[in-house]
Ligand SMILES: O=P(O)(O)OC[C@H]1O[C@H](OP(=O)(O)OP(=O)(O)O)[C@H](O)[C@@H]1O
């Protein structure tokens with residue numbers, strides 16, 4: 001596991017002042033350019049879930065637009081779970097639950113299709129990064145509307161200094177912890 005983590009971390013790239021001035025943008029897209037790293041990413045999350053939820057069926061991976069869509073369906077397939085998307089407003093047909101939220105660099109509205117997850121199902125919410133936690137909290141609120149159980153939030157990266165996980169009322173697992181980011185941003 002440790003060397004897998006180091007391999008995955010080695011290809012991450014930071015872009016200062018993107019998409020707005022003052023934000024240090026964490027890009028995890030290079031992971032997908034190498035199928036071996038992509039496979040490691042999926043295996044690491046799957047191994048974690050197998051250990052963490054030995055006797056619990058994870059019914060659905062709920063992926064957050066857009067980057068949660070890049071690896072959510074692959075992880076769901078590996079875990080024999082379904083995949084359900086949370087999308088930005090106006091993209092999903094049919095009746096939806098909606099919630100407005102604030103993130104590190106702006107505001108948005110999320111939607112999920114009513115009835116896309118059965119009441120009482122066990123879900124994991126998946127995204128690339130937790131920054132302020134506004135996005136993840138909005139996803140959680142949608143899960144409350146759907147009356148499902150959030151077993152965990154899973155992220156690839158976390159901006160510790162923004163303390164986003166404090167907002168969340170469910171366990172948080174971050175595959176690649178990024179302790180050094182606070183320093184990088186201040187410099
Ligand atoms: O913890 P927060 O401060 O809420 O920020 C985290 C969110 O921001 C990014 O998404 P973004 O809204 O940029 O959308 P995208 O994935 O569609 O580019 C990222 O993929 C997370 O979803």
Ligand SMILES: Nc1ncnc2[nH]cnc12
Nearest residue numbers: 023024025026104129131
């Ligand atoms: N610093 C950051 N890098 C990448 N995605 C983000 N989403 C919110 N903050 C971000």
